[in-house]
Amino acid sequence: MTAQGLAVLGTTVDLTLTGVVGARLAPTRVLATVPFSLIPVAAVVATFVWSRAIGRAGYRRAFAVAPAFAVAAGLVSARAVQLDLFWLFCVGTALVGVYQAGTGYYRYAAAESWPAARARAVSTVLAGGLVAALVGPFLATALAHTTATPYVASYLLVAAAGLAALAWNAFLPRGLAGLGRAPAAVAVPDAATADVARPTAALWRQPVLLGGVGAASLAAFAMMSMMTAGPLAGTDMGHSADQAALAVQLHMVGMYAPGFVVARWIGRFGERRVALLGTAVIVVAGAAAAVSPSMPAFLVAMTAVGVGWNLAFSGGSAMVAASYRPAERGRVQPVAELVTTTAQVAGALSAGALATRSGWPALGLAVALASLAVGSALSRSGRRQRRSRDIRRSAST
Template identity: 40%
Template structure:
């Protein structure tokens, strides 16, 4: 075969070029649609974050159960997330995501009925259904990453998370506006807004989202035509371990500190409104970096951004241990939010590079199950540990988690550095 023939064989045909361009366009469109859905989800969940503990206190037959409805959001999400991955594989993302959003609509309506009739246990069922929605919504960023090549995965993930920026501001404001919508049943109006967010998500997904095949990662996994590896083989790879370490540590630490922060602020003689403002500032920190996190990864490298996320979480702990002043709370929770964003965007980028398309469901499901399980434990444990050990000790407790995450990230970076010369030799 002549060199001209070889070059001709490598050149894509015109139909292939059109198909590739259409695939890229669909991937970008889907990322934008999922950003809107992420915003609707964040609005719904921020309303629950703001009011559910208060509603639980109002309805609970035993006040020790007041935080159960809120905890059930995370617990239900942890239970459902594994099964959601396989349902997505079977039904496709469009229909599966719409079913998840429909559960939010149902949960919101059940919560409205429960508040009107003073039923605590049906209110728990309503918040659990919102947890089901949360489980499906966590796959939005992975769906965006799977639809593009390795070069654009972090950018697609960031695009989806930008949907939370405006919602982080609007959500608490919606909660404050809607809680008195029906004076006869305090807080019921807020849960009607939660139902509306779910219904809007269903409509957006069914009208604008398009299912498309996942693209194989260019590095880190076997060829796309090879048989699927056992889950045990996947989870032992440095890229998977580093992805889980950053996703789990980032989410676990974020929920652990965020859950306790408003209570700690009040205990340190700051006002209830100060606690709410701290959380709102934290939510902005969580989502605002999505506008530039993908570009930072492209410019400085994935490893550098992951280490920056760990450093910001460390800065949160150090700031919180050094002072309990109101500016220190604001700074610590801002560091925490940005650190979570870098860890999640970077960790998700790694996760999307750790599997072939045939391995997607079990790998994503197992990773999200670990992340949700750790987050549920952090949510449930934050209040009791704060009450027993205090705010400073609570922040000190995250330091060993950060160390383990740094070790896993460093191991992956060393493995990547060792594999790079081999890849270059293969190209030669």
């Protein structure tokens, strides 16, 4: 939870400022969102590297190394801003993506450490970012003009958060070391033994796995596209920098505050229903962006997409974690992460062309339609599973 909070603290700097700084450094405005877009692109490339590292060395050793990329990212980004070098700034944001790819496995480590409370473990990890979500955007803007070159100190904050994470992760429980190779048995329905791997084709025919990846990918696409475009679109719609910072703060609160209750909801209503609720909230976010450029609608869109991300991502991640046995992790986790981070890339790249007053409604409509499609698929899959269970029960009686 602490490690997640430190990761989110650094991320909020990029969420809050990278679009604005990118616009200052980029040779043309069209390239303004490229630095932020490189974060998920680098995460896609790094996902399989982290998966292999975890498989060989275990979670604990991989997590002890990951924050070093945040330190490097902060220092490189700060230097790039100081020297007014767009290409070097892109290198710094790409390093953030490498770090994020590593921290993406925090939730899997938590789920495998507490298999009997998988949903609570995942949501608790995500909730660790709440404090960072509250203070991060304001720290980023408060530090922006404390140095001779604006924004240098803000990116040094990324390096400082990385240093703190390095120190914290160095003392993670030693029990995590074995999770990357031979974790304790996870209770999987209909599994005769937890250490027998099923064929890859059989794994990826599971509705629970496909639905979980779909929900997590939708959450990633919606959050990344609206978060990347939001600050720039907000200023184009006439909102001030302080109002944009408020929107980012509410967005981050929406992303992490539900973590304190979502595990209870998953336990009561099930992972799929919570993921479905997330898709419905994302529809609200997209609709708010599509119908009005006003400040209230802008705040609703940014906040709702954060809340929807938490619900859909938590529910989807719990569904994914429930779909595989320990011996199958290497054939599920990296692929699920690849699909999710690819959705982030698509969201970030689409935002580059839509980060204007005229493009914001189109982005909102696209997000709403994508969420409706995923929600509909989840609902149909759930109905089929319930019918199958009813048929099996009838046959057994």
